[in-house]
Amino acid sequence: MSSIRHYMERDMIKWLRGRIAVISLLIMPAAWLIFVGLTLPVTFTGNYLDFITPGILVMTMLASSMQGGALLMFDKILGFLNKFLALPSPRESILFGKILFITIRGVIQSTIILIVATLIGASILSLAQYGMIYLILILFGIVLSGLATTVALYVGDHDSYAAVNTMITMPLFFTSSALMPYSVMPPWLRAIATVNPLSFAIDAIRSVESGVVPFMQIGILTLLCGVVLIVCIQVFRKMTV
Numbered sequence: 411m412s413s414i415r416h417y418m419e420r421d422m423i424k425w426l427r428g429r430i431a432v433i434s435l436l437i438m439p440a441a442w443l444i445f446v447g448l449t450l451p452v453t454f455t456g457n458y459l460d461f462i463t464p465g466i467l468v469m470t471m472l473a474s475s476m477q478g479g480a481l482l483m484f485d486k487i488l489g490f491l492n493k494f495l496a497l498p499s500p501r502e503s504i505l506f507g508k509i510l511f512i513t514i515r516g517v518i519q520s521t522i523i524l525i526v527a528t529l530i531g532a533s534i535l536s537l538a539q540y541g542m543i544y545l546i547l548i549l550f551g552i553v554l555s556g557l558a559t560t561v562a563l564y565v566g567d568h569d570s571y572a573a574v575n576t577m578i579t580m581p582l583f584f585t586s587s588a589l590m591p592y593s594v595m596p597p598w599l600r601a602i603a604t605v606n607p608l609s610f611a612i613d614a615i616r617s618v619e620s621g622v623v624p625f626m627q628i629g630i631l632t633l634l635c636g637v638v639l640i641v642c643i644q645v646f647r648k649m650t651v
Contacts, residue, residue, distance in 0.1 A: 413499035417507025418514070421481060425515060439470045439523050444530065446589075463527045464615035465588025467543070468608050470523050471516040471551045472582065476575045478512030479558025483571060505559065505646045509639075512555035513548060520547055535619065542618045542628075549631035550611040556638035563649045582608050 443459075443466045482505070485491040494504050524543075528534060535543075565571045585599065586608035592600050603609050614627035 413503040414506045414510060416499075417494075417504055418511040421508065421511040422514070425511075436470075436519055436522060438473065439466050439519075440526055442466055442469070443523060443527055457531070457533065459527060459530065459532045460619065461591075461616075462589065463524070463532050464543075464612045464619065465583075465586065465608075466523055466527070467520045467547060467615065468550065468586075468611045469583050469588065470520045471547055471611075472554060472579055472608065474516035474519055475512055475551060475554035475558045476579055478508070478515060478555060479560075479562040479575075480568065480571050481512070481562075482508050482559055483562040483565060483568070487567075502643055502646070505642060508559055509552060509555045509642075512558070513551035516551045516555075517544065517547060533619070539618050539621075542623065543615050545628065546611055546614050546618070546624070546631065549628065549635055552635045553607075553631065553638050556635075556642045560638075560642045560645050563645055582606060587612050 443463065446462065482491070485494070491504070495501055524540075561574060562571055565574060585602045586606045587603050588608065592603060595603060610627060611631070614624040614631075617624040617627070
């Protein structure tokens with residue numbers, strides 16, 4: 411565990427030193443929250459800010475995870491990965507350190523978005539509800555960061571990864587249930603949204619907001635974490651032989 415923590419702390423220190431990187435990932439979610447959540451005229455809900463906040467939280471985790479997936483690729487390109495592999499610590503600790511950092515970073519950014527949402531009018535929930543929301547975000551963050559890191563292992567350069575990032579992030583968000591409920595979607599969009607993994611996490615957070623404990627969603631996310639981590643480890647071992 412200590413080696414995982416050391417790798418995580420390395421990336422955390424590097425991230426905190428880059429103030430532009432810290433702020434940049436918050437601009438888009440905050441803009442959506444303020445300019446869309448407060449100004450878009452809707453008739454399907456009384457407080458649209460409460461409705462859109464789960465979608466913005468999940469989008470924050472998605473953006474953070476996809477950007478963080480490139481960390482391992484940069485270490486490989488710059489030669490740091492080969493040096494880390496020569497150390498006596500288990501090789502998998504490099505991978506787990508990256509995933510842990512990406513998830514923690516996403517949670518930190520989601521916390522800021524959650525605070526902003528509360529300040530501008532979102533409903534205040536109970537501590538138990540906030541705890542379940544964080545649990546969902548952490549599990550979803552692990553799944554996303556594991557997938558993003560796996561993609562980065564296969565992609566050879568930053569430009570290609572940036573293209574993959576753009577190709578995945580925005581279509582996933584706009585075809586999810588983040589901005590509107592299933593009942594007002596056109597049939598073709600509803601069919602896509604119901605199988606969109608972002609909708610799965612968003613709907614789970616909305617269930618928590620309504621006072622329902624989403625045991626099934628949490629169980630499935632936990633199972634997905636295990637599957638993604640196993641696949642990610644296998645790919646990492648294959649790529650670093």
